[in-house]
Amino acid sequence: xxxxxxxxxxxxxxxxxxxxxxxxxxxxxxxxxxxxxxxxxxxxxxxxxxxxxxxxxxxxxxxxxxxxxxxxxxxxxxxxxxxxxxxxxxxxxxxxxxxxxxxxxxxxxxxxxxxxxxxxxxxxxxxxxxxxxxxxxxxxxxxxxxxxxxxxxxxxxxxxxxxxxxxxxxxxxxxxxxxxxxxxxxxxxxxxxxxxxxxxxxxxxxxxxxxxxxxxxxxxxxxxxxxxxxxxxxxxxxxxxxxxxxxxxxxxxxxxxxxxxxxxxxxxxxxxxxxxxxxxxx
Amino acid sequence: xxxxxxxxxxxxxxxxxxxxxxxxxxxxxxxxxxxxxxxxxxxxxxxxxxxxxxxxxxxxxxxxxxxxxxxxxxxxxxxxxxxxxxxxxxxxxxxxxxxxxxxxxxxxxxxxxxxxxxxxxxxxxxxxxxxxxxxxxxxxxxxxxxxxxxxxxxxxxxxxxxxxxxxxxxxxxxxxxxxxxxxxxxxxxxxxxxxxxxxxxxxxxxxxxxxxxxxxxxxxxxxx
Numbered sequence: 001x002x003x004x005x006x007x008x009x010x011x012x013x014x015x016x017x018x019x020x021x022x023x024x025x026x027x028x029x030x031x032x033x034x035x036x037x038x039x040x041x042x043x044x045x046x047x048x049x050x051x052x053x054x055x056x057x058x059x060x061x062x063x064x065x066x067x068x069x070x071x072x073x074x075x076x077x078x079x080x081x082x083x084x085x086x087x088x089x090x091x092x093x094x095x096x097x098x099x100x101x102x103x104x105x106x107x108x109x110x111x112x113x114x115x116x117x118x119x120x121x122x123x124x125x126x127x128x129x130x131x132x133x134x135x136x137x138x139x140x141x142x143x144x145x146x147x148x149x150x151x152x153x154x155x156x157x158x159x160x161x162x163x164x165x166x167x168x169x170x171x172x173x174x175x176x177x178x179x180x181x182x183x184x185x186x187x188x189x190x191x192x193x194x195x196x197x198x199x200x201x202x203x204x205x206x207x208x209x210x211x212x213x214x215x216x217x218x219x220x221x222x223x224x225x226x227x228x229x230x231x232x233x234x235x236x237x238x239x240x241x242x243x244x245x246x247x248x249x250x251x252x253x254x255x256x257x258x259x260x261x262x263x264x265x266x267x268x269x270x271x272x273x274x275x276x277x278x279x280x281x282x
Numbered sequence: 283x284x285x286x287x288x289x290x291x292x293x294x295x296x297x298x299x300x301x302x303x304x305x306x307x308x309x310x311x312x313x314x315x316x317x318x319x320x321x322x323x324x325x326x327x328x329x330x331x332x333x334x335x336x337x338x339x340x341x342x343x344x345x346x347x348x349x350x351x352x353x354x355x356x357x358x359x360x361x362x363x364x365x366x367x368x369x370x371x372x373x374x375x376x377x378x379x380x381x382x383x384x385x386x387x388x389x390x391x392x393x394x395x396x397x398x399x400x401x402x403x404x405x406x407x408x409x410x411x412x413x414x415x416x417x418x419x420x421x422x423x424x425x426x427x428x429x430x431x432x433x434x435x436x437x438x439x440x441x442x443x444x445x446x447x448x449x450x451x452x453x454x455x456x457x458x459x460x461x462x463x464x465x466x467x468x469x470x471x472x473x474x475x476x477x478x479x480x481x482x483x484x485x486x487x488x489x490x491x492x493x494x495x496x497x498x499x500x501x502x503x504x505x506x
Contacts, residue, residue, distance in 0.1 A: 019317060091317030094397055096456070117486065205399075220314040224289045227316075231290055231482035234397070235453060 004030055006272040007173055009068035013195035013207050016089050017061055020044055028199040029067055030275055036063055060209055061089045062195055075141075075171035079179075079191045080211045088219065090208035090226045097237040098276035099174045099198035100245040102206055104264060105233055106176050106194045107168050109149050110257040115232050118152050122161075125150040128257035135267050142170035142267050144260040155190060156225045157214045158183040170264055173273040174198055185213040192226070201276045202243045206230065244278035283308055285351075286329070286337040288315040290398075292390055292447035293348040294336040295481040300352050300443045302479040304360035316398050349379045352440040365439030374434040378441035384414045385448035392455030393448075404456070411457050415465065418449065422464035431471045438475060446472050450484045 007030065015025050015036040024037025033049040046054040046065040057064040057074045064074055080087065095102060105111075110128050112121025131147040147166035154164045167179040167189070174196035179189035191211040196204050208226050246252065247269040254262055268277060285301075285308045287294045301308045313335055314320040322333050330337045330346040337344065338351045345351045356363035365375040388411035394400035395407065421433070433441045450469055452459060459466060472478070473487045480486045 016317060089317065092399060094399060096396070114488065115485075117488075218312065220312040220318070220320070223314060223318070224312050228289050228482045231397075232485075235483055238453070 003275070004067065005274050007198075007275045009066060009070050010173055010273075011057060011064045011066050011070055011074045012174060013062040013197050014046060014065050015044070015063040016091065016207065017044060017058055017063055018089060020063065027197070027205070028203075029065065030198050031200055032067055034065065036065070060193065060195070061087060062207055062209065075175070077177055077191060077193065077211065079189065082188075082211075084213060084215075085191075085211045086214055086219070086222065088210040088212065088222050088226070090210065090223050090230070093206050093208075093227070093230055093234065094199075095204055095206055095234050095237050096202065097204065097240060098202055098243055098245050099196045099204040100268065100273075100276040101237060101240055101243075102196045102204055103170065103174055103176050103194065104245060104261050105237055106178070107144070107170070107260040107264060108258070109147060109166070110255075111236070112149060112151070115236055116229055120151050120154065120229065121149065122152045130256065131259070133259040133263045135263055135270075139171075142168075142260070142263045144168040144263070154181065155183055155212070155214070156217045156222055157212075168260055170267065173268060173271070173275075174204075182213050184215070188213055198276060242278060245276060247274065247277045247279055250280075283338065283340045284311055285309065286311050286313050286326070286335050286339075288313055288321075288335055290482060291315065291335055292393075292451055292481075293334075293386065295447045295484075296348045296443055297336050297338065297351050297355070298481070299447070299479060300355055300363070300440065303438075303443070303475055303477045304355065304363065305477060306355065306359050349382060349440070349444050352379075352443055356440050362437070363440050363443075365434040365437075365441065367435070371435050371439075375439050375441045378433045379444050381414070381417075382441075382444035382448070385411070385445060388414055389448045389452045389455055389457060392457060393451055394455075396455050408455065408457060411452060411455070415449065415452065415457065415459075415462060418445065419462040419465050422468050426464055426467070431468065433468075438472065442468075442472060447481070447484070454483055 012029055014027060014029060014034065020038040022038055024035045026035050034046055036046050039045050044056050044058050044063040046056050048054055054065045059074055060080060113123050113126045129148050131144055133144045136143055145167045149164055150161060151164045152161045154162055164181045169177045171177060177191060177193045179191055182188045182190040193209045195207040195209060198204050208230055210226060212222065247265050285297055287310045313326065315335060320326060321335050327333055329344060332346055334346060336348055336351060337346050345354060366372045388407050391402050392404060392407040392411055395402040395404050430436045432438045433445065449465060
């Protein structure tokens with residue numbers, strides 16, 4: 001199992017808590033068969049192919065596990081506990097791509113006008129203004145702040161175009177959380193997370209999750225808005241080459257808009273998070 | 283006209299697409315199919331015992347087959363789309379409407395398997411879908427040699443709208459469309475129609491849009 005490297009001891013989402021049954025879900029975690037199920041008392045359990053119990057955390061509406069021994073607790077999202085937020089389990093979507101590429105795409109803003117046309121972006125408002133990126137050593141996370149982008153329909157709750165502020169956070173090798181302007185409550189941030197379960201190096205189950213201030217929209221409309229956005233990305237993700245995320249600079253020429261992606265790749269490489277990545281220059 | 287709808291459903295998209303092309307407004311009711319399984323809830327089963335979507339409800343009429351909904355919309359609001367100029371054209375439309383069900387059962391099922399983890403024998407589904415796509419490619423290639431761009435003649439009909447979504451979304455189910463040049467030209471013709479709307483996985487034709495002009499602030503400066 002050495003090819004898993006440092007990613008073996010990390011936490012990964014493997015099911016939606018609400019969907020758990022006693023019969024369970026047979027799935028993969030980085031190539032290893034696992035079963036996720038609810039025991040007699042309804043508590044989530046995960047076992048590996050040999051029937052050995054794996055560690056479990058039930059958080060953010062999803063079941064998390066690890067093939068190794070995580071040193072750290074799963075990250076937290078303090079905003080999720082604020083009263084009045086609607087917590088949205090968007091449901092699984094499978095994508096034939098590297099789990100790291102799924103996260104990297106989530107961090108990108110420049111594709112909005114072309115892939116999420118007239119929703120998260122529109123021509124000719126295609127410029128990504130300068131923003132700030134850092135790897136925060138105290139929390140060991142990648143953060144992008146002061147990101148701004150003009151959006152025709154930033155959220156289900158948005159009426160008309162607005163310039164949206166964003167912050168991005170990579171808090172685990174296959175998980176990212178973004179904070180964006182909350183149209184009905186400007187003093188707060190809407191929280192949208194992407195939890196990615198690495199099935200293999202080139203196949204993943206993606207579990208988007210949201211914590212929003214929106215008292216008007218139907219829950220189904222909130223779910224469908226996010227599914228629409230993610231499935232617009234899906235065909236792009238399935239066609240990216242090379243399939244594995246290159247961690248060494250090569251023929252790819254990043255632009256200023258790619259600063260978050262550069263920091264994410266550096267952070268992955270620094271930690272040896274290389275499952276789904278390639279170290280040979282692309 | 284109420285359409286019980288799911289944004290990721292190609293069969294619902296058939297109805298949304300035709301309504302947009304003929305300029306009719308639908309009152310959309312989002313059904314939480316995934317992950318909520320709401321289409322199998324009691325109120326939805328009371329409306330449609332088959333537990334499928336879309337469902338169209340209009341003036342006491344409830345329709346649960348998307349091709350029947352296409353026929354109804356066209357007959358009521360845009361009869362040209364029925365393609366009833368000649369007995370042969372009418373028969374071709376009927377033929378392709380029936381064929382579209384094979385696409386749903388093969389390419390559609392492959393996509394649901396690959397994307398939303400629906401059960402199914404993926405190799406068998408892709409095999410059936412490939413056969414159907416080859417038949418479609420052969421028919422569209424023959425049509426082009428007759429000088430026709432669409433399935434039933436020289437203008438789009440509900441037959442094209444019924445077949446288009448599952449074909450355009452076939453790559454989502456691991457079925458690339460690279461081997462089918464006539465299918466790709468036909469899809470382009472449909473995407474270029476006035477009033478065309480996209481769904482997730484089917485992008486609009488950016489290359490047909492006018493070149494983006496200068497940024498609005500540049501225009502303001504020039505006018506000042």
